[in-house]
Amino acid sequence: MVKFHYVNRKSEGLKLGQVVGKDLLKRIPPGPNYKAAIRDPAVDIDVSGKALSDEGLQEIAKALVKSMTYEGEHGRVVRLEEVCLKVNRLTAKCLRSLAGVIALATSDLRDLDLSDNSICITTDQQAADWEEFLESFSRCCALRRIDLSGNALGRRAFEVLARVYGKSEPIDELFTFDRTDLHLVSQTGSADYEIGDGSLMQRSRRTSIVPDDCSVLPKLAQHGHDKSSEELESMVHDSPKSSSAVVIPCQLYAKTRGLRSIPYLVLANTTMDDNCALHLSYIVENHNSAHHLVRYVPPAKAGPPAQQLEAYDQIQGCDGIIYRPNTALGSAGSKVLELAELARKGTSEEIIIQANSLEVDVSGSPLAPCRRGSDARVSQPPLTLFNRRKSVVSTDTGEQSNHVPARTGELHRARSRIEGDVLRDIGSQSNDLWRLSLKILSVSRILLLEPRKPCEIVGTGKTRKAERKPLLPNPSPAMKTAFPRLPLSTPLAPGNPNQPIIVKLPHRRKDSLEHSDLKMTRAVSRTETPPAIAQTPTNDNGYRSSLPGGLDERLWTRIISLACGCSGILNAEQALAVVRWARDRASLQREMEALGKAESAQVWRVLEGMGCLAYAIGA
Numbered sequence: 001m002v003k004f005h006y007v008n009r010k011s012e013g014l015k016l017g018q019v020v021g022k023d024l025l026k027r028i029p030p031g032p033n034y035k036a037a038i039r040d041p042a043v044d045i046d047v048s049g050k051a052l053s054d055e056g057l058q059e060i061a062k063a064l065v066k067s068m069t070y071e072g073e074h075g076r077v078v079r080l081e082e083v084c085l086k087v088n089r090l091t092a093k094c095l096r097s098l099a100g101v102i103a104l105a106t107s108d109l110r111d112l113d114l115s116d117n118s119i120c121i122t123t124d125q126q127a128a129d130w131e132e133f134l135e136s137f138s139r140c141c142a143l144r145r146i147d148l149s150g151n152a153l154g155r156r157a158f159e160v161l162a163r164v165y166g167k168s169e170p171i172d173e174l175f176t177f178d179r180t181d182l183h184l185v186s187q188t189g190s191a192d193y194e195i196g197d198g199s200l201m202q203r204s205r206r207t208s209i210v211p212d213d214c215s216v217l218p219k220l221a222q223h224g225h226d227k228s229s230e231e232l233e234s235m236v237h238d239s240p241k242s243s244s245a246v247v248i249p250c251q252l253y254a255k256t257r258g259l260r261s262i263p264y265l266v267l268a269n270t271t272m273d274d275n276c277a278l279h280l281s282y283i284v285e286n287h288n289s290a291h292h293l294v295r296y297v298p299p300a301k302a303g304p305p306a307q308q309l310e311a312y313d314q315i316q317g318c319d320g321i322i323y324r325p326n327t328a329l330g331s332a333g334s335k336v337l338e339l340a341e342l343a344r345k346g347t348s349e350e351i352i353i354q355a356n357s358l359e360v361d362v363s364g365s366p367l368a369p370c371r372r373g374s375d376a377r378v379s380q381p382p383l384t385l386f387n388r389r390k391s392v393v394s395t396d397t398g399e400q401s402n403h404v405p406a407r408t409g410e411l412h413r414a415r416s417r418i419e420g421d422v423l424r425d426i427g428s429q430s431n432d433l434w435r436l437s438l439k440i441l442s443v444s445r446i447l448l449l450e451p452r453k454p455c456e457i458v459g460t461g462k463t464r465k466a467e468r469k470p471l472l473p474n475p476s477p478a479m480k481t482a483f484p485r486l487p488l489s490t491p492l493a494p495g496n497p498n499q500p501i502i503v504k505l506p507h508r509r510k511d512s513l514e515h516s517d518l519k520m521t522r523a524v525s526r527t528e529t530p531p532a533i534a535q536t537p538t539n540d541n542g543y544r545s546s547l548p549g550g551l552d553e554r555l556w557t558r559i560i561s562l563a564c565g566c567s568g569i570l571n572a573e574q575a576l577a578v579v580r581w582a583r584d585r586a587s588l589q590r591e592m593e594a595l596g597k598a599e600s601a602q603v604w605r606v607l608e609g610m611g612c613l614a615y616a617i618g619a
Helices: 013-025 034-039 053-069 092-104 124-139 155-167 216-226 229-238 274-286 290-296 304-313 331-357 403-425 432-448 477-482 510-525 553-564 572-583 585-593 599-610
Strands: 002-005 042-046 079-084 111-113 145-147 192-195 200-203 264-266
Touching: 002 013, 013 053, 053 079, 053 092, 092 124, 124 155, 155 274, 155 432, 264 304, 274 331, 274 403, 290 304, 331 403, 403 599, 432 553, 432 572, 432 599, 553 572, 572 599, 585 599
Parallel strands: 002 042, 042 079, 079 111, 111 145, 145 264
Antiparallel strands: 192 200
16 A cells, blocks of 8 residues: 655645645656556555645545546556545535545545544535535445544534435345355456345456455355355465455455445534434434444554544444534433434344344354254345334343333434424424425425315205315406416317417318318317317226326325425435325314414424424435
């Protein structure tokens, strides 16, 4: 690995950024460091404490993008593995540039340190840059740590973090991988290999997941089920390698990727308050333990990097998500994070108890095979430690499982208190999810609310139908003059119901015009239903919906979501739940029953009923 360390350099700021950029571009031919870059493309950059600023970082980012995208006959010249940019006066403006670099280093980046900078998320543009920065980690499969400590991130940063984390790819099926599933797919020398059930396909010359010389894979497929993890790694290390091979144990790095796969997320001293803790609690509850995830990323170097990870493990109450210390965090926020941590551990214990009841080995190597009794494979669905913790159900296997529902119930009450305080003190406008959910509710209720059912007149035995009022008031005389209606005698086109038919008369002789005009006038004056409308099925045969326009409920949901600007905020299930809540008159009755309570309590009740208090986290 080539280390670009500039801690002892005298230059700072933009000038130092230009120096780093020139050094990186020397690895591209005909640069003087091209041959060395071919032999060892791995790069480690350390520019900590040099007042780099956003302008200096932009110079480094441009050089990194150019050098990382270059790939000559002998392969790549830059594989970015570690980046240290702490104490450099960086702001939210640098996040978009960093996102482009991270997207190019998804299979190589192992450590990113942005601590003690000035990154703060308050405006819409900053939130968009922050979201793009977080989404750039969606393909990272070897990342060990992200350090954002010492940045006054703000409440909006944690909300966007929870939203992006919920969209990240789940990492199930980790503990059900069997070494016997490893087999060679192609023997043509193209370095295309399939691992397990086909969900992982890598090209070794473009990633650092497997070595360039994959002749060891047939040996792994033949003898892997009899070998331990250490013996498997030695088989990879002892295999012959080409000059551009990357010596990395053949672990399933690409099986875990995204924010959920990062063992350590450091968020200490980020001005976290109770509102931020509310969003972070959902991440803590769903994030897997660090000592499980660290086995699926490359190990840390001996010395300070390894010692730093050991120091994280010693922090009480923080397992992978390092949020202490945070002086602005109140008692309610601390409690909800502690309960989220307990809920995570309780759910893991529940799944382990279920695994033990099926005699499945989940405690050994990450590649431990699933077996029952003899050597037969388990036929049950794969057990996972990464399922959604929202609906934890006790298996009644003993006293060990009785505490899990109690913990989740206490966690729900702790979150409810914080949500009520936020709605009372700040309002629903402080949260994009709440604001847009209520906006969809208002629009959907105007357009799609079910009409009243017929009611019986007391003592008469007759029913009276409630007429549905029109959505728009009667037009004024000025509106009628400005927008006159089409005459009823004008037929409509089959393709577009709002487009009149244009009748074109053929050229005829003058002596036949008198007779033909009379015939054409009679044809045009008839008001007939166009064939496309006449043949349209009605609601009787179940094809057309009873909603306005005959559109399906899901189609209306998409239309209203796009009109309200909710793309990327609410997922499809949440948006559909809001529309169904708006259509149902029973939900309207429940809302009216809470009119005597405080406004914040009414809003909280509506959001809870729609399932829009928190961002959904995919399982």
